[in-house]
Amino acid sequence: MPVLGPNYRRDLEIHRYPILVYALVPLAALVLQAWLPWVLRGYAWFDLPLVITVYFALARRNPIQGTLLGAGLGIFQDGLTHHAIGVNGIAKTVVGFLAASVGVRIDVENHTIRLVLIFLFSLTCSAIFVFIYRILLGMDLEWSWLAELMRAVGNTLIATVLFPLLDRAQIKD
Amino acid sequence: MEPFFVRYRNILVFLAILLAQIIGLAVQVRRTESGRSSADAGDGSGVRLIRLWADGLVTPPERMFHASKLGAGSLWQDYLNLRHVREQNQDLQKTIDRLRLEQASLLEDAKQGQRLQGLLDFQQKYIYKTLAVQAIGSSGSDQSRVFYIDKGADYKLERDMAVITADGIVGKVREVFPHTAQVLAINDQTSGAGVILETTRIRGILRGNAAGRPQIVGILADQRIQPGEKVLTAGGDQIFPRGLAVGVVEKVIRDPERDSFINVIVKPAAQLDRLDEVLVITSTAQRFSPDQQQDLAISEDQKGAEVEAIKEQKEASEIMAERLPGLTDPNAPQAAPGAASTSGPGQAGQQAPNPATPVAASPAPKLMSPRHSDRFTPGAAEEAAPSAVPEDKPKPKQPSPKPESKPKSKANSKADQPSTPRRNP
Numbered sequence: 393m394p395v396l397g398p399n400y401r402r403d404l405e406i407h408r409y410p411i412l413v414y415a416l417v418p419l420a421a422l423v424l425q426a427w428l429p430w431v432l433r434g435y436a437w438f439d440l441p442l443v444i445t446v447y448f449a450l451a452r453r454n455p456i457q458g459t460l461l462g463a464g465l466g467i468f469q470d471g472l473t474h475h476a477i478g479v480n481g482i483a484k485t486v487v488g489f490l491a492a493s494v495g496v497r498i499d500v501e502n503h504t505i506r507l508v509l510i511f512l513f514s515l516t517c518s519a520i521f522v523f524i525y526r527i528l529l530g531m532d533l534e535w536s537w538l539a540e541l542m543r544a545v546g547n548t549l550i551a552t553v554l555f556p557l558l559d560r561a562q563i564k565d
Numbered sequence: 566m567e568p569f570f571v572r573y574r575n576i577l578v579f580l581a582i583l584l585a586q587i588i589g590l591a592v593q594v595r596r597t598e599s600g601r602s603s604a605d606a607g608d609g610s611g612v613r614l615i616r617l618w619a620d621g622l623v624t625p626p627e628r629m630f631h632a633s634k635l636g637a638g639s640l641w642q643d644y645l646n647l648r649h650v651r652e653q654n655q656d657l658q659k660t661i662d663r664l665r666l667e668q669a670s671l672l673e674d675a676k677q678g679q680r681l682q683g684l685l686d687f688q689q690k691y692i693y694k695t696l697a698v699q700a701i702g703s704s705g706s707d708q709s710r711v712f713y714i715d716k717g718a719d720y721k722l723e724r725d726m727a728v729i730t731a732d733g734i735v736g737k738v739r740e741v742f743p744h745t746a747q748v749l750a751i752n753d754q755t756s757g758a759g760v761i762l763e764t765t766r767i768r769g770i771l772r773g774n775a776a777g778r779p780q781i782v783g784i785l786a787d788q789r790i791q792p793g794e795k796v797l798t799a800g801g802d803q804i805f806p807r808g809l810a811v812g813v814v815e816k817v818i819r820d821p822e823r824d825s826f827i828n829v830i831v832k833p834a835a836q837l838d839r840l841d842e843v844l845v846i847t848s849t850a851q852r853f854s855p856d857q858q859q860d861l862a863i864s865e866d867q868k869g870a871e872v873e874a875i876k877e878q879k880e881a882s883e884i885m886a887e888r889l890p891g892l893t894d895p896n897a898p899q900a901a902p903g904a905a906s907t908s909g910p911g912q913a914g915q916q917a918p919n920p921a922t923p924v925a926a927s928p929a930p931k932l933m934s935p936r937h938s939d940r941f942t943p944g945a946a947e948e949a950a951p952s953a954v955p956e957d958k959p960k961p962k963q964p965s966p967k968p969e970s971k972p973k974s975k976a977n978s979k980a981d982q983p984s985t986p987r988r989n990p
Contacts, residue, residue, distance in 0.1 A: 422619075423626045425705035430712065431634075433838045436705070455575040463582050471619025473709030474739055474749060476593040477612050478586040480706075485586065489579045521708075528587070529594050534754060534775030539707060 407451040408563040417558070418444055418461065422468055437539070437546035439514065441465040445484050446513050447551070447558055449491035450500040458495075462488025476529070483520040487513050503555065510551045514544035608740070620742045624713060627702040631715070635699075666871060669864040692806055695729075695844040696720060701745070710753035710777055711739060714843065717746045725804055727846040733810035733834025734758065734798060735843050746845075751811075752779045752837055759802040760811050762829075763795040771796075771811060771831065779812065781829040782820070790817055796831050806849055810834040 421440040429436030445465055449458030466484030470477045491513055500506055518540040525533045570577065593612055608616065698714040716722060718741050726738040728748050736756065740747040749756050752773035760771045760781060767790065769781035781796070794814045800807025812833040820826035 419622065422705075423623050426623050426702045426713075427627050427630055429705055430700070430703045436707075456578045459575075459579045459582055463586065467586075467615060468619045468622065469705065471616045472623060472711075473704040473706050474711050474747065474753075474755070475706075475709055476590050477615050478590040478593070482583060482586045482590075485579070485582055489575075493575075524590070529590065531594070532754070533708065536775045539775075543707075 406453055407559075409451075409558075409561055410563065413558075413561045414448075418465055422465065422472075425469070426472055437542040438550050439517070439543060439547055440550070441469055442484060442487065442514060442517055443510060443547050443551055443554060445488045446491045446510050447506075447555055449488045450495040450506060450509065451558075451562075453492060453495040453500075455489050455492040455496075458488035458492030459485055460488075462486070479521060479524050479529075482524055483517045486520055487517050490516070506555055507548050507551055511544050511548045514547045515540065518543070613740075616740060616747075617742060620713070620745055620747075624702065624742075624745050627713070628715060631699065631701040665864040668861065669871075670875070672861055672864065692846050692849055694846070694848040696722070696847050697842055697844055698746075699842055700748075700840045707777065708754075710750045710756075710773060710837075711747050712736075712750065712840065714746050714748055714845070715744075716845075717742045717744045719744055721847065722746050722845060727805045728843050729805075729809060729846060730835045730840070730843055732836070733812060734805055735835050735837065735840065737804050738845065748843075750837055751833065752777045757802070758805055758811070759799040760796050760831075761799040762790060762814070763797055765789045765794065768799055768801075769829065774828075774830075777837075778815075779831045779833055781831060782826075784827050784829060786819075786825055786827045790814060790827075790829060792816055796829075806846070 418441070421444040425438075425440045428438075428440075442465075445458070445462045448461055449455075452458065462484035463481050466481035467477060469480040469484075473480075491509065494500075494509065498505065500509070518537075522533070522535055525531050593609065696716065698716045698720075700712050701715050702713045704711045714728075722738055722741050724738055724741060728735045728737060734751060736748045736750040736753075737758075738746050739749040750773070751758055751771055754773050754775070756772050758771045759768065761768045762781075765787065767784060767787060769784045771779050771781050774780050784790075792814050796811040796814060798805040798807055798809040798811060812831040812835075815830045815832040818828050818830060820828050
């Protein structure tokens with residue numbers, strides 16, 4: 393299978409970005425995630441911090457960085473809600489770690505693979521969120537899987553545009 | 566051989582961060598008296614610090630976006646798109662006039678209501694002071710229906726203050742930051758507002774469902790609840806004043822967890838997904854605010870005379886309708902057998918059967934006698950004939966051309982004019 397690792401050198405290639413990209417892109421994701429749903433009047437089926445977490449985790453191929461980025465973005469997202477701090481944090485920590493671990497093993501240069509991954513990680517994140525809320529915390533929460541499916545599709549569509557744009561910001565050797 | 570921590574550093578870091586967050590969650594979430602877990606009982610200092618950081622990070626750009634959006638919008642609205650403004654202004658002026666008229670006519674009722682409430686020692690609270698604020702952003706999550714407003718502790722906002730629009734209630738202030746505040750909307754799953762159905766007077770608790778629609782929960786199945794019924798605040802939650810609009814009943818569904826209970830889905834009066842400017846009720850009091858009093862005084866001065874004239878006109882028409890002879894009195898008691906069925910005018914109140922009066926075979930429609938009869942009153946002409954009235958019966962009092970007692974009110978004097986025409990033969 394050419395996709396699953398034909399070129400060991402390429403698989404180990406770690407993408408690097410300017411420091412401003414590391415600082416501003418996650419911040420922009422947080423701000424837009426808080427502001428766009430307000431502008432779009434409820435039709436906000438996306439999770440920009442998750443998309444950014446998955447992107448950098450796949451690109452950097454470093455589980456620790458993926459974990460930290462996911463945890464940071466998730467905790468800040470929790471800070472904007474009225475839920476307990478850590479629900480989104482744990483979900484995105486797991487996703488960040490998984491994405492970086494997957495990025496080490498498969499060829500994530502392929503754009504289609506990345507889109508499939510973002511779709512799957514979106515659903516994983518939702519599942520972890522429900523697990524934490526209902527099982528770990530034992531709190532009441534009504535849930536709509538259709539909405540989560542729509543969100544996963546939304547994330548995939550955003551990634552279709554955003555990933556190539558962010559790829560352009562890479563530092564070329 | 567690589568050391569253990571170096572070899573497994575990825576998984577160890579991951580587990581350490583995960584564990585720290587789980588412990589943090591365990592600290593925040595507490596079990597309530599009802600046996601359920603809740604995280605809404607007030608944040609600890611550490612959690613509040615994180616919320617403060619998140620707010621400090623996100624709200625400045627949000628304010629900037631919002632200000633630019635408002636600027637562009639106001640440029641278009643205030644300077645460019647001014648078509649039909651004059652007509653709209655005239656329409657609005659007419660609406661204000663009409664509302665002032667209505668307000669003045671309702672003023673007396675309101676004052677009387679206040680007096681009665683005072684007698685009953687009922688503590689009705691009115692919205693005394695509000696603060697207009699702009700909604701600038703949301704939490705960004707469907708599971709957390711909170712939004713941020715552009716004023717906070719700097720404007721003396723406090724937790725649990727009610728947030729409303731002119732259309733209806735919106736939510737309550739949940740967290741106050743130095744320059745912003747977080748508002749929990751009524752369609753969030755953790756919100757709760759005491760509400761009452763306007764017609765059926767059924768009370769319940771309003772909160773949101775997974776789809777973000779407000780619903781009244783914990784109501785026993787009742788056939789009287791129909792779509793379209795208005796829902797108002799009940800005032801028992803100490804947050805929303807009583808009687809504010811909440812919405813209308815959209816549909817009634819069965820509670821999936823309890824058979825005999827229903828959930829009433831409510832269509833909110835305020836457009837919760839289209840909020841720009843909202844009002845925070847900063848204080849309530851047992852009297853009208855100075856602004857309201859001033860408004861009422863203006864209404865009373867400007868429109869009070871008109872209202873009085875309308876009221877007099879209404880009273881006059883009622884009196885006139887009263888004086889006009891009717892066929893039967895629906896409230897009159899059934900005539901006793903042998904009672905005079907053809908009672909002439911002037912015999913009002915003479916319910917005792919008169920043996921000299923011939924008894925009619927079939928009950929004929931009984932004419933109601935007018936309160937002040939005159940020569941135009943039906944039957945007055947027959948009274949002149951002596952055969953119409955038995956000899957042994959005292960003659961009914963001849964109606965005087967003028968009313969016996971002058972009405973005291975202006976309305977009555979006005980009402981007399983059409984009913985007693987001054988016509989010379």
